[in-house]
Amino acid sequence: xxxxxxxxxxxxxxxxxxxxxxxxxxxxxxxxxxxxxxxxxxxxxxxxxxxxxxxxxxxxxxxxxxxxxxxxxxxxxxxxxxxxxxxxxxxxxxxxxxxxxxxxxxxxx
Numbered sequence: 001x002x003x004x005x006x007x008x009x010x011x012x013x014x015x016x017x018x019x020x021x022x023x024x025x026x027x028x029x030x031x032x033x034x035x036x037x038x039x040x041x042x043x044x045x046x047x048x049x050x051x052x053x054x055x056x057x058x059x060x061x062x063x064x065x066x067x068x069x070x071x072x073x074x075x076x077x078x079x080x081x082x083x084x085x086x087x088x089x090x091x092x093x094x095x096x097x098x099x100x101x102x103x104x105x106x107x108x109x
Contacts, residue, residue, distance in 0.1 A: 007048075012098035015041045019091040023084050035072040038090065042067035045097065054104070059097060066090055 015038050022034050046063035049055045069076055069086065078086065 009098060009102065011041070012094050016091040016094040016098075019087045019094070022087045032072060035070045035075065038070040039067050039072060041094075042070065054108075055101075059100075062093060063097075066093065 018034050018037055022031065042063040046060045046067060049063065050057065050060040070090070
């Protein structure tokens with residue numbers, strides 16, 4: 001079993017839920033926290049996907065892009081309206097990755 005499959009399912013749902021919650025009007029500190037969580041998660045998934053020969057490298061590229069977009073050290077500034085769509089899209093990508101990994105896990109076991 002590869003490293004990515006050892007992660008529990010809720011590891012995907014936490015950043016996805018935080019991204020959905022971010023579409024509300026919240027204090028600025030929440031968005032900084034969101035950047036840290038999503039960047040860390042995306043980096044973890046990108047690294048584990050790259051190291052796993054059975055996972056498509058496309059996932060690694062997508063999650064590296066997500067880590068860059070949400071990085072807290074050199075933030076990318078967009079309008080609130082643009083972040084709304086970015087947050088929804090990132091949540092959809094995370095859930096799609098979760099489903100793809102769980103389907104692949106069932107097929108290999």
